[in-house]
Amino acid sequence: MIKLYGAPLSNYYNMVKVALLEKGLSFEEVLTPPSQDAGYLAKSPMGKIPCIETPDGFLAESIAILEYLEAVAPSPSLLPSNAFEQAKVREIAQVIELNIELVARRGFGALRGKPVAESVVADLARDLPKGCAAVARLTQFGPFIQGDEMTYADIVGFFSFILANRAAKAVIEVDLLALIPGAPAWFEMMQARPSVARALADQ
Ligand SMILES: N[C@@H](CCC(=O)N[C@@H](CS)C(=O)NCC(=O)O)C(=O)O
Secondary structure, three states, X not given: OEEEEEOOOOHHHHHHHHXXXXXXXXXXXXXOOOOOOHHHHOOOOOXXXXXXXXXXXXXXXHHHHHHHHHHHOOOOOOOOOOHHHHHHHHHHHHHHHXXXXXXXXXXXXXXXXXXXXXHHHHHHHHHHHHHHHHHHHHOXXXXXXXXXXXXXXXXXXXXXXXXXXXXXXXXXXXOHHHHOOOHHHHHHHHHHOHHHHHHXXXX
């Protein structure tokens, strides 16, 4: 059985947890904080959460884990069958991680009441609208990001935007979802999905 290491407050942890739930795979949650201890670094090389333990060893990096789950449990699928459409899912997930999640993450201190440096405020104000414009160019919301089937881009997208938007509202007073046509309704739909609702309730 797959073991999922991490904590329910982590948006990345929830990406993997929701994929496991969607696929109906049995898994055990092992509550673990991020850690630089040698024991945990042997499992997750940057000491980050999540990582998973598989029959073949440990695996970190959420998108790599999602790809692994897709390979070992292809049904129900979180990727389209067409090679180009599959690559598009990967493109969108990466664009969201690099240009929304990781940019907004620099302002996450605001969510814990910490001051955010002026340079970070300026970076978020410049880069987040640019990232949202890229996401808008890539998404269809029909009703899912890539059309009528849910893919892992929806999972990465939902758990990236949930925190990024809180940080954007707190730091630059911008609603990121409002910058992407169709995104507010998609976000509501994803939030109501049983797997996502369970991960949020478990927090
Ligand atoms: N690229 C990683 C990011 C994971 C990540 O940043 N996790 C956060 C928790 S949400 C963490 O472990 N932070 C601790 C740290 O950066 O040392 C992934 O895709 O899994």
